[in-house]
């Protein structure tokens with residue numbers, strides 16, 4: 001008997017997305033699908049809506065219209081608390097401004113990310129995540145005691161410590177020189193591979209195009225979404 005072909009559910013599904021702010025439309029994306037495992041660059045000039053789209057995918061922003069589904073879950077169907085837990089378990093975020101908690105050491109920053117969504121906060125998981133980004137020897141350091149590059153690595157470790165299916169990184173390399181840009185890109189790809197996550201990187205940094213081929217260009221959303 002033939003086995004029925006079941007289409008896998010895309011990791012991200014967007015339909016009829018529109019967001020207005022300050023009295024005008026700042027993002028419009030009629031349809032977009034991202035398959036699991038297909039790392040993607042989110043391209044477009046400054047102000048084209050990359051951060052807005054990342055926030056909509058993360059459920060940090062409720063779009064004016066349209067539907068966003070991540071791993072089959074319609075984000076609008078969740079209340080705020082459930083959406084926070086869903087995000088914390090499914091999506092790892094590396095923000096443009098890293099948002100590390102200054103009062104906590106870096107191990108504490110990672111433990112907090114796990115505690116917030118009810119995962120165990122044992123030393124082993126946190127230590128392993130920091131070891132994978134080369135910071136296993138700095139567990140007790142506070143963010144301000146680290147270099148900017150080290151803080152970025154902590155932010156990447158925190159984004160993956162809950163083993164998300166999706167990693168969103170907002171302009172992770174734009175302030176970096178070529179060597180550090182290459183190192184950061186490799187780190188994101190390595191960490192995504194280590195937890196089996198799909199990576200979406202918002203950037204106008206052309207250097208990333210060498211490493212991540214698939215792209216959504218918000219300066220031409222209709223073509224990209226076709």
Ligand SMILES: Nc1ncnc2c1ncn2[C@@H]1O[C@H](COP(=O)(O)OP(=O)(O)OP(=O)(O)O)[C@@H](O)[C@H]1O
Nearest residue numbers: 021022026044045046047048049050051052053204
């Ligand atoms: N709360 C808001 N009120 C008014 N306008 C907003 C608001 N949030 C975003 N915008 C506008 O929406 C547009 C898209 O912003 P967004 O930050 O998503 O762009 P971006 O592509 O990420 O830009 P950049 O590459 O400079 O970070 C911009 O023109 C911005 O000014």
